[in-house]
Amino acid sequence: MSQPNTTDMQKIETASNVLVLGGGLAGICTAEAIAAQGYPVLLVEPGEAVGLKAESRPLNSYSQSEKDTLNKLVEQVRSSENIEILEKTTLSCATGVAGDYRVWLSGQKPLSEKQVGAIVVASELIRNPLNAAYGLEIGGPVITQTDLEHALASETKKFTGKTVAFVVGFGQSGNPLVMERVLRSALELAQIEGTTVYVYVNDLKVAAEELERLYLKARDNGVLFFKLSQAPVIETQENGISITYSDPVILRDISAQADFLVIEEAMEADSANAHLACLLRLDLGSEGFMQTDNVHRYPVSTNREGIFVVGGSRQVKALDQACMDAENAALQVRRLLGDGTRLAPANKAVLDIGKCTFCLTCYRCCPHGAIYWSTENKPVISLIACQGCGICASECPMDAIQIGEFSDKAIHDQVQKSMANTGKAPNIVAFCCQNSAQEAAQMAADFGIALPEGLHLIQVPCAGKIDLDYILNAFVQGADGVLVMACHPRNCKSEHGNTYARWRVNDAQNRLSKAGLDKARLSFVTLASNMGSEFARIVTEFETWLRDL
Amino acid sequence: MIVAERKPFEEIKSLLEPYQKVLTVGCGTCVAVCLAGGEKEVGILNAELKIARKLEGKPIETGAITVERQCDMEFLEELDSMVDQYDALLSMACGAGIQFLAERFPEKPVFPAVDTSFIGVNRDVGWYEEKCRACGSCVLGLTAGICPVTMCAKSLFNGPCGGTNKQSCEINVNQPCAWYRIHERLSKQGRLKNIMEIHPPNDWRNQAPRTIIQPGYEERLKAFNGK
Ligand code: SF4
Ligand code: SF4
Ligand code: SF4
Numbered sequence: 001m002s003q004p005n006t007t008d009m010q011k012i013e014t015a016s017n018v019l020v021l022g023g024g025l026a027g028i029c030t031a032e033a034i035a036a037q038g039y040p041v042l043l044v045e046p047g048e049a050v051g052l053k054a055e056s057r058p059l060n061s062y063s064q065s066e067k068d069t070l071n072k073l074v075e076q077v078r079s080s081e082n083i084e085i086l087e088k089t090t091l092s093c094a095t096g097v098a099g100d101y102r103v104w105l106s107g108q109k110p111l112s113e114k115q116v117g118a119i120v121v122a123s124e125l126i127r128n129p130l131n132a133a134y135g136l137e138i139g140g141p142v143i144t145q146t147d148l149e150h151a152l153a154s155e156t157k158k159f160t161g162k163t164v165a166f167v168v169g170f171g172q173s174g175n176p177l178v179m180e181r182v183l184r185s186a187l188e189l190a191q192i193e194g195t196t197v198y199v200y201v202n203d204l205k206v207a208a209e210e211l212e213r214l215y216l217k218a219r220d221n222g223v224l225f226f227k228l229s230q231a232p233v234i235e236t237q238e239n240g241i242s243i244t245y246s247d248p249v250i251l252r253d254i255s256a257q258a259d260f261l262v263i264e265e266a267m268e269a270d271s272a273n274a275h276l277a278c279l280l281r282l283d284l285g286s287e288g289f290m291q292t293d294n295v296h297r298y299p300v301s302t303n304r305e306g307i308f309v310v311g312g313s314r315q316v317k318a319l320d321q322a323c324m325d326a327e328n329a330a331l332q333v334r335r336l337l338g339d340g341t342r343l344a345p346a347n348k349a350v351l352d353i354g355k356c357t358f359c360l361t362c363y364r365c366c367p368h369g370a371i372y373w374s375t376e377n378k379p380v381i382s383l384i385a386c387q388g389c390g391i392c393a394s395e396c397p398m399d400a401i402q403i404g405e406f407s408d409k410a411i412h413d414q415v416q417k418s419m420a421n422t423g424k425a426p427n428i429v430a431f432c433c434q435n436s437a438q439e440a441a442q443m444a445a446d447f448g449i450a451l452p453e454g455l456h457l458i459q460v461p462c463a464g465k466i467d468l469d470y471i472l473n474a475f476v477q478g479a480d481g482v483l484v485m486a487c488h489p490r491n492c493k494s495e496h497g498n499t500y501a502r503w504r505v506n507d508a509q510n511r512l513s514k515a516g517l518d519k520a521r522l523s524f525v526t527l528a529s530n531m532g533s534e535f536a537r538i539v540t541e542f543e544t545w546l547r548d549l
Numbered sequence: 550m551i552v553a554e555r556k557p558f559e560e561i562k563s564l565l566e567p568y569q570k571v572l573t574v575g576c577g578t579c580v581a582v583c584l585a586g587g588e589k590e591v592g593i594l595n596a597e598l599k600i601a602r603k604l605e606g607k608p609i610e611t612g613a614i615t616v617e618r619q620c621d622m623e624f625l626e627e628l629d630s631m632v633d634q635y636d637a638l639l640s641m642a643c644g645a646g647i648q649f650l651a652e653r654f655p656e657k658p659v660f661p662a663v664d665t666s667f668i669g670v671n672r673d674v675g676w677y678e679e680k681c682r683a684c685g686s687c688v689l690g691l692t693a694g695i696c697p698v699t700m701c702a703k704s705l706f707n708g709p710c711g712g713t714n715k716q717s718c719e720i721n722v723n724q725p726c727a728w729y730r731i732h733e734r735l736s737k738q739g740r741l742k743n744i745m746e747i748h749p750p751n752d753w754r755n756q757a758p759r760t761i762i763q764p765g766y767e768e769r770l771k772a773f774n775g776k
Contacts, residue, residue: 359582364674395674397587398577398615469589472596476603511593514558515601 007404010346012384014099014337015117017042021091021276023050025070025319026311027122028077029326034120035082037334042114043083044105046090050074056124056267056312057319060149061181094119094279097372097382098306098336117337118306120329121276121290122322125267125312130171134234134263141241141258145178145265148185161194165243165258169202170231172266177318179205182264183214190221197223198256200232200245208318234261267316280307281369283495289314296435296493300328303495304369305385308332336384344383347404349392351381355400362392362401367464367495389494390465394504406461411470418456419478425454426480426546430539431470433463433501435493436529437485443532451536452543454480463487464497471508471522481521481546483539488526498526521546550670551579551643552677553586553663561594561639562601564660565609568636571598573662574628574650575615576642584675585663586641588615594641594662619646625653632657685755691743693734698751700727706748 016039020031023045031043047054051074052067062070077083089107096102101116129144136142143151151158168174168182182199183206189197199218204227206212219225232245241261247254269288277284283303285292291302291314300308310325311317317325336342349370351362356379363371363379370385371392381392381401393401399408415429432438438459444451460466463486474482484505486498502524509519525538565571573591581587595611602609612635617624619642628650632638637658640647643665651659667679684698688706698704702720709728712719718726735741762770 355577355588357577357581357587359584360671361584361674397581397584397589399588399592467589469592469596472593472600476596476599511558511597512600515597516604517600 008346009343010383012099012342012344014340014342014384015101015115016040016337016340017114017116018333018337019044019091019101019103019114019116019119020122021119022054022122022124022311022313023047023085023087024054024056024122024124024311025052025073026124026313026317026322026326027054027120028074029323030120030122030310030329031083032073032077032080033326033330034333035077035080037330039082039117039333039337041083042116043077043085044089044091044107045085045087046107047088049087050077050085054124056126056270057177057181058127058146058149060153061184063184091276091279095372097370097385098304099342099382099384101306118308118333119280120300120308120310120333121280121282121313122310123270123273123276123290123313125177125316126270128266128268129263130266131263133171134167134231136234136236136261136263138263140236142236142261142263144263145181145185148260148262149181152185152188156192159189159192159195159260162259163196163198163240163257164189164260164262165198165200165241165256166262166264167200167232167234168264169205170200171264174201174203174205175267175316176205176208176211177267177316178264180208180211180214180318182262183211183218185262186223187214187218187221190218190223198243198258199223199225200228200243201225202228202231267312270312273313280304282307282309283367291315292495293490294493294495295491298328298332300325300332303367305382305387306336342384345404346383347402348383348388349381349386349390349404350402351379352400352402353378355398356396357398357400359397361395361397365395365500366392367497387494389462389497390460391462391494391497391500394465394467394500403461403465406465408467408470411458411460412473414458415456415470415474415477415479418458422454422478425452426543427454427456427478428452428481428483428539428543428546429456429458429474429477429479430483430485431458431460431463431466432485433487433497434459434461436487436491436531437525437527437535439529440485440527440531440535443530444536447532449533449536450540452539454543455539462492462494462497463501464492464494466501466504468504468508468511471504472511475512475517475521480549481523481542483542484522484524485535486524486526488528491526491528518549550582550668551645551665552583552667552669552679553580553643553665555585555590555594555641555663556661558597558601561660561662562598565598565637565639568609568658569607570610570612570635571637571639572612572614572628572631572635573639574619574641575613576619576640576646577615578618578620580642580646580663581615583671583677588613590641591615594639618642619650622649622653625650628654684751684753685759686751688748691748692731693738693740693743695727695731695734697727697731700725700730706750708744 018034018039018041020027020043031041035041045054052059089105092106093104099117103114186197189195206215232243235242241258244255273290277290282290283292290309308329310329311322368387370382374380390403393403486501492498505524513519575591576586591613632654639660639662640650641662647661668681669677669679682698713726716729718724
């Protein structure tokens with residue numbers, strides 16, 4: 001259905017300043033990168049101070065030279081004219097859309113309202129000692145990785161002549177950040193007079209170049225690594241710890257003694273993310289990060305335009321990766337805010353306020369948070385934030401929203417026209433998401449695969465645009481069968497478009513049965529854009545089935 | 550708002566059995582908001598009717614219109630020029646709107662397409678809860694903003710019945726006991742004395758058809774409508 005582009009463009013003004021939430025190193029780097037693009041930054045940190053203190057990684061896990069570099073960066077940010085820092089401050093409320101967010105901050109100063117064009121969330125990870133996985137309590141000879149880092153910074157003598165054992169990778173699947181901390185500490189211990197260091201590890205995660213070097217250095221300095229497939233049995237005794245494991249080579253149980261046992265720590269998403277995600281209307285992903293797996297998005301993007309996530313907000317990330325996120329976020333901010341004005345197609349999603357009954361359905365359903373309630377108490381669709389999926393339009397009980405070239409009338413006319421001059425072959429109306437099924441259909445056609453004679457493709461911007469009444473009306477117009485063709489689960493560009501489509505198909509099937517039609521005449525399928533032959537197989541089988549009826 | 554639910558299709562179909570041309574009239578207020586009878590639902594219902602009647606070999610012709618509110622005569626005016634073409638009207642409004650529609654077009658059979666269910670609130674898209682029975686003498690000020698008429702299965706005014714069961718109502722463990730909640734909230738607010746006095750029963754005789762003339766409008770009624 002793509003027609004020559006005659007769309008009117010609308011000019012939209014955007015606010016130029018950016019809110020960065022979180023003053024750990026990821027937040028610092030982000031503030032710096034965005035300010036360097038010329039946008040004023042408001043850097044907000046809930047804790048005492050921005051910088052190393054706000055980091056999830058304990059201060060002591062950095063080397064002195066690293067600390068120096070990082071502190072220099074913090075100083076730079078502190079003295080930057082383009083960056084305002086608010087410490088002991090949190091976000092209490094946020095409204096609006098990309099280019100024009102209103103945020104309320106509370107903290108040292110009384111609640112204040114600010115307008116910002118974009119928001120970057122830079123949450124830190126939290127450390128969680130995994131002693132429970134080993135059936136141990138922290139205390140005495142059993143210490144956490146953080147305890148150890150602390151001790152190494154202040155009282156190294158404590159370890160002279162002692163045996164220290166690490167356990168890592170049995171309480172969680174290993175990750176490089178965790179491994180790096182273990183390797184650094186093990187190496188440091190090994191360099192203390194007379195210590196013996198054992199590392200019992202499940203899966204040695206040393207994928208990063210630096211880590212590999214660190215590992216070799218630790219080994220060369222006498223750290224003993226035991227790669228085990230099962231966690232060792234650990235018992236606390238009066239004078240230390242006993243560690244028993246089954247040796248994979250000699251196939252025998254081996255016991256060792258240690259003075260200290262260092263328990264691994266998980267680096268996890270901060271549980272505060274859930275609250276923040278709720279305030280910002282972000283989809284919370286698996287494991288509590290503020291991003292879902294969505295192949296269609298840039299690495300730092302979220303379901304909402306103008307809200308980006310970096311570092312610990314989106315994944316377990318090492319420092320260099322967090323800095324990369326910061327650069328990406330700055331690029332995204334520039335793409336969004338430009339020089340303060342943006343052009344967007346005026347007809348992307350048009351809301352007829354005269355028809356609207358203010359039911360909030362569109363506001364609640366938009367997966368991109370692109371609809372806001374204006375101060376005049378009406379819904380407004382942001383042309384910047386809207387992705388044109390049409391989920392709102394298909395849910396609106398008053399048909400008050402129309403999507404660009406995919407208006408209700410245009411779709412209705414297309415279905416009607418496709419039915420006009422049909423032959424004997426069964427009429428199949430296939431509503432195809434343009435991100436998957438439509439491309440698969442194109443591929444099938446390009447490959448010259450024969451498709452049913454009575455197949456009519458109706459392209460939609462997202463399966464979420466397939467209204468219940470489109471489906472039913474296709475039957476009214478004379479379709480023998482209807483296919484709703486969406487992206488695979490968890491693969492929808494608009495997150496829930498395929499889910500809405502599936503729900504509507506279930507609903508429509510019930511309605512069709514009650515009207516006396518075999519509900520199998522309506523079918524929901526999911527496809528990927530490269531599944532041309534699968535597309536052909538599905539439509540052909542459907543046709544065969546319809547012919548046999 | 551008033552919350553309604555679409556009637557089962559079978560029932561609507563049998564109501565319309567004898568008619569060939571039906572105008573389905575949606576309502577753009579409460580029933581649109583609760584996703585039962587707005588413009589979208591009108592289109593869907595008409596499509597269902599057409600499919601079913603075609604299969605039965607008795608095709609039906611349908612018209613569709615959604616007015617702002619069927620409970621205001623002025624909004625029904627726009628139907629005046631249309632109804633003649635139809636054998637029957639199918640209203641998707643609440644019971645009040647349906648009756649006003651029937652009053653405006655007394656010569657036409659008017660049928661309900663929804664069951665009007667309750668006065669309630671909207672928790673999320675498609676999810677409604679009953680909150681008020683329009684008893685005509687609201688006690689929410691005494692009961693911490695929780696309605697004992699609606700939320701208590703026996704509409705008790707003076708504390709729970711003997712069946713109150715660990716925070717639940719005896720009719721169903723998933724139904725919270727209204728009086729447990731009232732007690733909880735009042736005690737948190739330090740207002741328990743609110744319910745220490747016996748509250749007399751409501752005057753349920755008020756359930757006879759009620760009319761309200763807002764204070765200040767009596768004169769207007771007499772001047773313009775009193776004939
Ligand atoms: S869904 Fe439709 S009727 Fe409801 S608020 Fe949005 S535009 Fe208005
Ligand atoms: S078309 Fe999609 S992205 Fe745009 S406002 Fe509607 S639901 Fe949101
Ligand atoms: S007491 Fe209950 S039923 Fe009566 S008016 Fe108040 S909320 Fe409605």
